Amino acid sequence: MKQVKKVSQRTRAITGGALVAALALGGFGAYAASAAPAQAQAQAQAPAAQADAKTDAKNKNLTESTHLTIDAATKAAQTALDAAKKENQRVTVAVVDRNGNTIVTLRGDGAGPQSYDAAQRKAYTAVSWNAPTSVLAGRLAQTPTLKDIPGTLFLGGGAPVTAKNAPVAGIGVAGAPSGDLDEKFAQAGVAALNK
Incomplete structure:
Protein backbone atom coordinates (compact mmCIF):
# COMPACT_ATOMS: atom_id res chain seq x y z
CA MET A 1 0.00 0.00 0.00
CA LYS A 2 1.29 3.37 -1.05
CA GLN A 3 1.26 6.16 1.26
CA VAL A 4 0.03 9.49 -0.04
CA LYS A 5 1.79 12.54 1.19
CA LYS A 6 -0.39 15.17 2.60
CA VAL A 7 -0.11 18.47 0.77
CA SER A 8 -0.43 21.59 2.82
CA GLN A 9 -3.16 24.11 2.23
CA ARG A 10 -0.53 26.65 1.32
CA THR A 11 0.98 24.45 -1.40
CA ARG A 12 -2.45 23.74 -2.85
CA ALA A 13 -3.28 27.47 -2.98
CA ILE A 14 -0.01 28.33 -4.72
CA THR A 15 -0.37 25.48 -7.24
CA GLY A 16 -4.02 26.35 -7.95
CA GLY A 17 -3.16 30.04 -8.41
CA ALA A 18 -0.36 29.20 -10.82
CA LEU A 19 -2.71 26.95 -12.82
CA VAL A 20 -5.36 29.68 -13.05
CA ALA A 21 -2.75 32.24 -14.13
CA ALA A 22 -1.42 29.89 -16.81
CA LEU A 23 -4.92 29.28 -18.18
CA ALA A 24 -5.70 33.00 -18.20
CA LEU A 25 -2.50 33.84 -20.04
CA GLY A 26 -3.15 31.08 -22.53
CA GLY A 27 -6.68 32.36 -23.16
CA PHE A 28 -5.44 35.92 -23.57
CA GLY A 29 -2.77 34.77 -25.98
CA ALA A 30 -5.38 32.93 -28.06
CA TYR A 31 -7.62 36.01 -28.06
CA ALA A 32 -4.73 38.30 -29.05
CA ALA A 33 -3.70 35.92 -31.80
CA SER A 34 -7.24 35.81 -33.23
CA ALA A 35 -7.76 39.59 -32.87
CA ALA A 36 -4.60 40.50 -34.74
CA PRO A 37 -5.71 38.97 -38.09
CA ALA A 38 -9.18 40.51 -37.68
CA GLN A 39 -7.68 43.97 -37.18
CA ALA A 40 -5.36 43.50 -40.13
CA GLN A 41 -8.29 42.35 -42.26
CA ALA A 42 -10.40 45.39 -41.24
CA GLN A 43 -7.52 47.74 -42.06
CA ALA A 44 -7.07 46.07 -45.44
CA GLN A 45 -10.82 46.36 -46.19
CA ALA A 46 -11.04 50.10 -45.37
CA PRO A 47 -9.19 51.26 -48.52
CA ALA A 48 -11.14 48.70 -50.56
CA ALA A 49 -14.44 50.11 -49.26
CA GLN A 50 -13.32 53.63 -50.15
CA ALA A 51 -12.35 52.44 -53.62
CA ASP A 52 -15.76 50.78 -54.01
CA ALA A 53 -17.50 54.03 -53.06
CA LYS A 54 -15.45 55.95 -55.64
CA THR A 55 -16.18 53.31 -58.26
CA ASP A 56 -19.91 53.45 -57.46
CA ALA A 57 -19.87 57.24 -57.76
CA LYS A 58 -18.40 56.92 -61.26
CA ASN A 59 -20.59 53.97 -62.24
CA LYS A 60 -22.83 55.02 -65.11
CA ASN A 61 -25.19 52.15 -64.30
CA LEU A 62 -26.31 53.82 -61.07
CA THR A 63 -28.41 56.89 -60.45
CA GLU A 64 -29.28 58.99 -57.44
CA SER A 65 -32.66 60.44 -56.67
CA THR A 66 -33.91 63.20 -54.41
CA HIS A 67 -36.74 62.65 -51.94
CA LEU A 68 -38.67 64.89 -49.58
CA THR A 69 -38.09 64.33 -45.90
Whole structure:
Protein backbone atom coordinates (compact mmCIF):
# COMPACT_ATOMS: atom_id res chain seq x y z
CA MET A 1 0.00 0.00 0.00
CA LYS A 2 1.29 3.37 -1.05
CA GLN A 3 1.26 6.16 1.26
CA VAL A 4 0.03 9.49 -0.04
CA LYS A 5 1.79 12.54 1.19
CA LYS A 6 -0.39 15.17 2.60
CA VAL A 7 -0.11 18.47 0.77
CA SER A 8 -0.43 21.59 2.82
CA GLN A 9 -3.16 24.11 2.23
CA ARG A 10 -0.53 26.65 1.32
CA THR A 11 0.98 24.45 -1.40
CA ARG A 12 -2.45 23.74 -2.85
CA ALA A 13 -3.28 27.47 -2.98
CA ILE A 14 -0.01 28.33 -4.72
CA THR A 15 -0.37 25.48 -7.24
CA GLY A 16 -4.02 26.35 -7.95
CA GLY A 17 -3.16 30.04 -8.41
CA ALA A 18 -0.36 29.20 -10.82
CA LEU A 19 -2.71 26.95 -12.82
CA VAL A 20 -5.36 29.68 -13.05
CA ALA A 21 -2.75 32.24 -14.13
CA ALA A 22 -1.42 29.89 -16.81
CA LEU A 23 -4.92 29.28 -18.18
CA ALA A 24 -5.70 33.00 -18.20
CA LEU A 25 -2.50 33.84 -20.04
CA GLY A 26 -3.15 31.08 -22.53
CA GLY A 27 -6.68 32.36 -23.16
CA PHE A 28 -5.44 35.92 -23.57
CA GLY A 29 -2.77 34.77 -25.98
CA ALA A 30 -5.38 32.93 -28.06
CA TYR A 31 -7.62 36.01 -28.06
CA ALA A 32 -4.73 38.30 -29.05
CA ALA A 33 -3.70 35.92 -31.80
CA SER A 34 -7.24 35.81 -33.23
CA ALA A 35 -7.76 39.59 -32.87
CA ALA A 36 -4.60 40.50 -34.74
CA PRO A 37 -5.71 38.97 -38.09
CA ALA A 38 -9.18 40.51 -37.68
CA GLN A 39 -7.68 43.97 -37.18
CA ALA A 40 -5.36 43.50 -40.13
CA GLN A 41 -8.29 42.35 -42.26
CA ALA A 42 -10.40 45.39 -41.24
CA GLN A 43 -7.52 47.74 -42.06
CA ALA A 44 -7.07 46.07 -45.44
CA GLN A 45 -10.82 46.36 -46.19
CA ALA A 46 -11.04 50.10 -45.37
CA PRO A 47 -9.19 51.26 -48.52
CA ALA A 48 -11.14 48.70 -50.56
CA ALA A 49 -14.44 50.11 -49.26
CA GLN A 50 -13.32 53.63 -50.15
CA ALA A 51 -12.35 52.44 -53.62
CA ASP A 52 -15.76 50.78 -54.01
CA ALA A 53 -17.50 54.03 -53.06
CA LYS A 54 -15.45 55.95 -55.64
CA THR A 55 -16.18 53.31 -58.26
CA ASP A 56 -19.91 53.45 -57.46
CA ALA A 57 -19.87 57.24 -57.76
CA LYS A 58 -18.40 56.92 -61.26
CA ASN A 59 -20.59 53.97 -62.24
CA LYS A 60 -22.83 55.02 -65.11
CA ASN A 61 -25.19 52.15 -64.30
CA LEU A 62 -26.31 53.82 -61.07
CA THR A 63 -28.41 56.89 -60.45
CA GLU A 64 -29.28 58.99 -57.44
CA SER A 65 -32.66 60.44 -56.67
CA THR A 66 -33.91 63.20 -54.41
CA HIS A 67 -36.74 62.65 -51.94
CA LEU A 68 -38.67 64.89 -49.58
CA THR A 69 -38.09 64.33 -45.90
CA ILE A 70 -41.08 63.43 -43.75
CA ASP A 71 -40.76 66.87 -42.11
CA ALA A 72 -40.91 68.67 -45.47
CA ALA A 73 -43.85 66.57 -46.63
CA THR A 74 -45.71 67.24 -43.38
CA LYS A 75 -44.97 70.97 -43.62
CA ALA A 76 -46.35 71.09 -47.18
CA ALA A 77 -49.45 69.10 -46.27
CA GLN A 78 -50.16 71.19 -43.18
CA THR A 79 -49.73 74.43 -45.15
CA ALA A 80 -52.19 73.23 -47.79
CA LEU A 81 -54.67 72.15 -45.10
CA ASP A 82 -54.32 75.50 -43.32
CA ALA A 83 -54.92 77.39 -46.61
CA ALA A 84 -58.13 75.43 -47.12
CA LYS A 85 -59.23 75.97 -43.54
CA LYS A 86 -58.82 79.76 -43.94
CA GLU A 87 -61.41 79.57 -46.71
CA ASN A 88 -63.70 77.27 -44.71
CA GLN A 89 -63.02 74.29 -46.98
CA ARG A 90 -62.93 70.75 -45.63
CA VAL A 91 -60.27 68.85 -47.54
CA THR A 92 -57.79 66.03 -47.41
CA VAL A 93 -54.16 66.59 -48.44
CA ALA A 94 -51.81 63.84 -49.60
CA VAL A 95 -48.11 64.04 -50.40
CA VAL A 96 -46.49 61.24 -52.41
CA ASP A 97 -42.85 60.66 -53.30
CA ARG A 98 -41.37 60.38 -56.79
CA ASN A 99 -42.43 56.75 -56.98
CA GLY A 100 -46.02 57.53 -56.02
CA ASN A 101 -45.71 56.15 -52.49
CA THR A 102 -47.65 58.12 -49.90
CA ILE A 103 -45.42 60.02 -47.48
CA VAL A 104 -48.16 61.76 -45.49
CA THR A 105 -51.93 62.26 -45.67
CA LEU A 106 -53.82 64.77 -43.54
CA ARG A 107 -57.60 64.57 -43.48
CA GLY A 108 -59.12 67.82 -42.33
CA ASP A 109 -62.04 67.93 -39.94
CA GLY A 110 -65.25 67.28 -41.84
CA ALA A 111 -63.57 66.23 -45.10
CA GLY A 112 -65.66 63.82 -47.14
CA PRO A 113 -64.78 60.12 -47.23
CA GLN A 114 -64.04 60.24 -50.96
CA SER A 115 -61.45 62.98 -50.48
CA TYR A 116 -58.83 60.64 -48.99
CA ASP A 117 -58.45 58.46 -52.09
CA ALA A 118 -58.94 61.39 -54.48
CA ALA A 119 -56.14 63.42 -52.84
CA GLN A 120 -53.69 60.52 -53.14
CA ARG A 121 -54.60 59.89 -56.77
CA LYS A 122 -54.24 63.59 -57.67
CA ALA A 123 -50.80 63.71 -56.01
CA TYR A 124 -49.76 60.53 -57.86
CA THR A 125 -50.97 61.95 -61.19
CA ALA A 126 -49.14 65.28 -60.67
CA VAL A 127 -45.79 63.66 -59.87
CA SER A 128 -46.14 61.06 -62.64
CA TRP A 129 -46.45 63.70 -65.39
CA ASN A 130 -44.66 66.54 -63.57
CA ALA A 131 -47.60 68.84 -64.23
CA PRO A 132 -50.60 70.24 -62.35
CA THR A 133 -53.60 67.97 -62.72
CA SER A 134 -55.70 70.83 -64.11
CA VAL A 135 -53.31 70.98 -67.08
CA LEU A 136 -53.41 67.21 -67.45
CA ALA A 137 -57.23 67.21 -67.38
CA GLY A 138 -57.13 69.37 -70.51
CA ARG A 139 -55.09 66.70 -72.28
CA LEU A 140 -57.89 64.16 -71.95
CA ALA A 141 -59.61 65.65 -75.02
CA GLN A 142 -56.67 64.53 -77.19
CA THR A 143 -55.87 61.34 -75.25
CA PRO A 144 -58.98 60.10 -73.45
CA THR A 145 -57.33 56.79 -72.51
CA LEU A 146 -55.03 58.58 -70.03
CA LYS A 147 -57.81 58.31 -67.48
CA ASP A 148 -57.59 54.51 -67.71
CA ILE A 149 -54.14 54.40 -66.08
CA PRO A 150 -54.58 52.88 -62.59
CA GLY A 151 -54.16 55.20 -59.62
CA THR A 152 -54.57 58.43 -61.58
CA LEU A 153 -57.18 61.15 -61.33
CA PHE A 154 -57.33 63.91 -63.93
CA LEU A 155 -59.14 66.59 -61.93
CA GLY A 156 -57.71 69.86 -60.67
CA GLY A 157 -56.08 69.63 -57.26
CA GLY A 158 -52.69 68.03 -57.83
CA ALA A 159 -49.37 69.86 -58.05
CA PRO A 160 -45.86 68.51 -58.59
CA VAL A 161 -42.90 69.34 -56.38
CA THR A 162 -39.64 69.65 -58.30
CA ALA A 163 -35.94 69.82 -57.51
CA LYS A 164 -33.36 70.52 -60.20
CA ASN A 165 -36.19 70.58 -62.77
CA ALA A 166 -37.22 67.00 -61.96
CA PRO A 167 -40.32 65.84 -60.07
CA VAL A 168 -39.59 64.63 -56.55
CA ALA A 169 -43.09 64.59 -55.06
CA GLY A 170 -46.72 65.40 -55.67
CA ILE A 171 -49.27 67.17 -53.48
CA GLY A 172 -52.92 66.35 -53.94
CA VAL A 173 -55.89 68.11 -52.38
CA ALA A 174 -59.50 66.95 -52.60
CA GLY A 175 -62.77 67.96 -51.00
CA ALA A 176 -63.32 71.59 -51.99
CA PRO A 177 -66.29 72.30 -54.30
CA SER A 178 -63.97 72.84 -57.31
CA GLY A 179 -60.69 71.50 -58.62
CA ASP A 180 -59.46 75.08 -58.93
CA LEU A 181 -59.74 75.57 -55.17
CA ASP A 182 -58.12 72.19 -54.48
CA GLU A 183 -55.23 73.11 -56.74
CA LYS A 184 -54.85 76.53 -55.13
CA PHE A 185 -54.37 74.79 -51.77
CA ALA A 186 -51.95 72.26 -53.26
CA GLN A 187 -49.90 75.10 -54.73
CA ALA A 188 -49.77 76.71 -51.25
CA GLY A 189 -48.14 73.48 -50.03
CA VAL A 190 -45.60 73.60 -52.86
CA ALA A 191 -44.84 77.25 -52.10
CA ALA A 192 -44.17 76.38 -48.42
CA LEU A 193 -41.31 74.15 -49.55
CA ASN A 194 -39.70 76.96 -51.49
CA LYS A 195 -39.41 79.28 -48.48
